[in-house]
Amino acid sequence: xxxxxxxxxxxxxxxxxxxxxxxxxxxxxxxxxxxxxxxxxxxxxxxxxxxxxxxxxxxxxxxxxxxxxxxxxxxxxxxxxxxxxxxxxxxxxxxxxxxxxxxxxxxxxxxxxxxxxxxxxxxxxxxxxxxxxxxxxxxxxxxxxxxxxxxxxxxxxxxxxxxxxxxxxxxxxxxxxxxxxxxxxxxxxxxxxxxxxxxxxxxxxxxxxxxxxxxxxxxxxxxxxxxxxxxxxxxxxxxxxxxxxxxxxxxxxxxxxxxxxxxxxxxxxxxxxxxxxxxxxxxxxxxxxxxxxxxxxxxxxxxxxxxxxxxxxxxxxxxx
Amino acid sequence: xxxxxxxxxxxxxxxxxxxxxxxxxxxxxxxxxxxxxxxxxxxxxxxxxxxxxxxxxxxxxxxxxxxxxxxxxxxxxxxxxxxxxxxxxxxxxxxxxxxxxxxxxxxxxxxxxxxxxxxxxxxxxxxxxxxxxxxxxxxxxxxxxxxxxxxxxxxxxxxxxxxxxxxxxxxxxxxxxxxxxxxxxxxxxxxxxxxxxxxxxxxxxxxxxxxxxxxxxxxxxxxxxxxxxxxxxxxxxxxxxxxxxxxxxxxxxxxxxxxxxxxxxxxxxxxxxxxxxxxxxxxxxxxxxxxxxxxxxxxxxxxxxxxxx
Ligand SMILES: [Zn+2]
Numbered sequence: 012x013x014x015x016x017x018x019x020x021x022x023x024x025x026x027x028x029x030x031x032x033x034x035x036x037x038x039x040x041x042x043x044x045x046x047x048x049x050x051x052x053x054x055x056x057x058x059x060x061x062x063x064x065x066x067x068x069x070x071x072x073x074x075x076x077x078x079x080x081x082x083x084x085x086x087x088x089x090x091x092x093x094x095x096x097x098x099x100x101x102x103x104x105x106x107x108x109x110x111x112x113x114x115x116x117x118x119x120x121x122x123x124x125x126x127x128x129x130x131x132x133x134x135x136x137x138x139x140x141x142x143x144x145x146x147x148x149x150x151x152x153x154x155x156x157x158x159x160x161x162x163x164x165x166x167x168x169x170x171x172x173x174x175x176x177x178x179x180x181x182x183x184x185x186x187x188x189x190x191x192x193x194x195x196x197x198x199x200x201x202x203x204x205x206x207x208x209x210x211x212x213x214x215x216x217x218x219x220x221x222x223x224x225x226x227x228x229x230x231x232x233x234x235x236x237x238x239x240x241x242x243x244x245x246x247x248x249x250x251x252x253x254x255x256x257x258x259x260x261x262x263x264x265x266x267x268x269x270x271x272x273x274x275x276x277x278x279x280x281x282x283x284x285x286x287x288x289x290x291x292x293x294x295x296x297x298x299x300x301x302x303x304x305x306x307x308x309x310x311x312x313x314x315x316x317x318x319x320x321x322x323x324x325x326x327x328x329x330x331x
Numbered sequence: 332x333x334x335x336x337x338x339x340x341x342x343x344x345x346x347x348x349x350x351x352x353x354x355x356x357x358x359x360x361x362x363x364x365x366x367x368x369x370x371x372x373x374x375x376x377x378x379x380x381x382x383x384x385x386x387x388x389x390x391x392x393x394x395x396x397x398x399x400x401x402x403x404x405x406x407x408x409x410x411x412x413x414x415x416x417x418x419x420x421x422x423x424x425x426x427x428x429x430x431x432x433x434x435x436x437x438x439x440x441x442x443x444x445x446x447x448x449x450x451x452x453x454x455x456x457x458x459x460x461x462x463x464x465x466x467x468x469x470x471x472x473x474x475x476x477x478x479x480x481x482x483x484x485x486x487x488x489x490x491x492x493x494x495x496x497x498x499x500x501x502x503x504x505x506x507x508x509x510x511x512x513x514x515x516x517x518x519x520x521x522x523x524x525x526x527x528x529x530x531x532x533x534x535x536x537x538x539x540x541x542x543x544x545x546x547x548x549x550x551x552x553x554x555x556x557x558x559x560x561x562x563x564x565x566x567x568x569x570x571x572x573x574x575x576x577x578x579x580x581x582x583x584x585x586x587x588x589x590x591x592x593x594x595x596x597x598x599x600x601x602x603x604x605x606x607x608x609x610x611x612x613x614x615x616x617x618x619x620x621x622x623x624x625x626x627x628x629x630x631x632x633x634x635x636x637x638x639x640x
């Protein structure tokens with residue numbers, strides 16, 4: 012069963028009707044509904060194109076958070092071979108909100124790190140909805156150091172509502188862990204490529220996405236604060252999330268104009284969740300291309316490239 | 332500048348002598364409620380003389396108390412693009428900026444200066460909580476970069492006083508990008524082997540804590556300062572329980588290993604002079620109120636009597 016978003020309701024109706032017709036035809040072989048069902052399919056396909064042609068920023072947020080959207084785990088299994096989980100921060104715990112390990116990407120050894128949100132109630136709770144605690148960032152730091160030592164490129168997959176706002180997380184130095192992870196991103200002498208696959212939530216995302224190259228999926232978002240949070244602070248009204256999403260310029264398209272991402276990865280029609288395989292093929296091709304741009308560069312060049320990339324951000328704004 | 336002293340001073344004195352003290356010359360301590368005479372409070376660096384509560388202090392006032400003789404030279408900060416996102420909520424962002432500039436009479440939320448403390452040359456940066464909650468936008472990022480570059484050029488340590496509610500939402504992603512940008516600035520200092528000392532003041536939260544404020548060689552906090560990533564209210568809403576007294580306060584962070592020390596604002600200058608001189612391998616400081624250095628260097632060891640003021 013497809014999970015439909017609020018703005019997809021009319022589409023759900025048509026696709027539902029087509030499905031009903033086919034179910035009836037299966038029970039009664041004399042019924043000829045093929046042409047009718049095909050007409051509905053065609054209408055649905057047109058509507059899908061129409062709906063996704065100009066998604067508003069708030070709708071993009073909903074697509075980016077779609078429960079069936081391919082997550083970090085799906086990409087890791089589809090894009091890498093020999094994936095070997097490495098666990099723990101060697102200090103306090105292992106954080107399941109962050110996946111990480113060594114693997115092969117197109118046969119070459121790499122380190123892959125990403126936020127994992129989970130895909131059902133049980134795994135969502137285990138993964139803490141992709142909200143990392145200090146241990147998650149410290150595991151990432153460890154893995155980046157490993158990559159640096161053995162000359163392996165690092166690929167990070169960003170998908171988090173933000174760092175976890177919890178008591179223990181604060182006690183164990185959430186701020187320090189994020190700051191050190193960002194710092195580590197800037198220090199390693201190997202290529203670092205980051206893909207925002209869903210939600211790039213504030214500092215929790217920056218800690219992984221301070222990369223040489225940042226790619227964003229077509230309907231992913233990246234923001235300093237959630238639209239709901241921004242609405243409640245600036246509009247003093249949580250229902251103003253549409254306005255806030257608009258004002259924050261959090262879409263891949265606006266962010267590219269600001270130099271925050273270098274590449275937009277096209278999604279299948281109707282979003283990555285409608286064709287996970289196709290989404291994975293596109294993400295793989297993008298990572299492959301970005302790694303090629305960075306291959307053969309010395310550690311010093313890579314470090315300076317990363318620094319310059321971030322120092323230059325903000326040198327031009329949007330046009331009105 | 333003499334005419335200012337000659338003209339303004341007597342006028343202020345005459346106000347005080349007249350006894351008809353306008354209300355705004357008194358401040359109420361937000362902690363103990365004691366009414367404090369403005370001049371007395373400002374001479375005590377905005378620390379309550381009754382209960383030692385540390386109230387907010389502007390970067391300019393802090394620098395006047397920090398630098399020898401109150402003398403410092405501002406370091407120029409490159410101006411960023413004005414309103415890069417054309418952001419508006421109830422108000423337009425440029426209007427909010429203008430209002431903050433009018434209230435604080437400052438350009439933005441951070442002041443950078445160079446000068447001497449205990450005859451030790453330093454660069455200092457201080458965040459201004461009264462300017463849009465000290466929020467970190469592109470200007471603050473540029474200020475930290477300018478401060479680090481100046482410190483590296485002059486081979487001086489950088490002392491940074493943090494105070495912020497977090498990121499400047501009106502600059503959207505560009506405010507978030509100040510986390511990596513400021514981190515690059517701190518790396519410049521580290522590579523030049525120059526001390527980077529952070530003084531965390533009330534409040535230091537969000538993306539500010541999660542970047543340059545937690546990357547110091549030494550972390551000092553003012554008493555009872557709130558220092559956190561997520562604010563107490565957000566955490567209470569998330570975990571649905573009341574947080575213990577003193578949670579995320581300076582003393583709590585000291586207990587949890589995030590700080591080196593908690594130091595009263597009244598002792599901060601001496602502590603900073605001592606630490607900086609230790610880290611730079613200089614001779615022990617001559618304590619007490621020292622006048623600003625004169626053009627001819629008479630040598631470090633020569634005692635200079637405190638200025639009469
Ligand atoms: Zn008091």
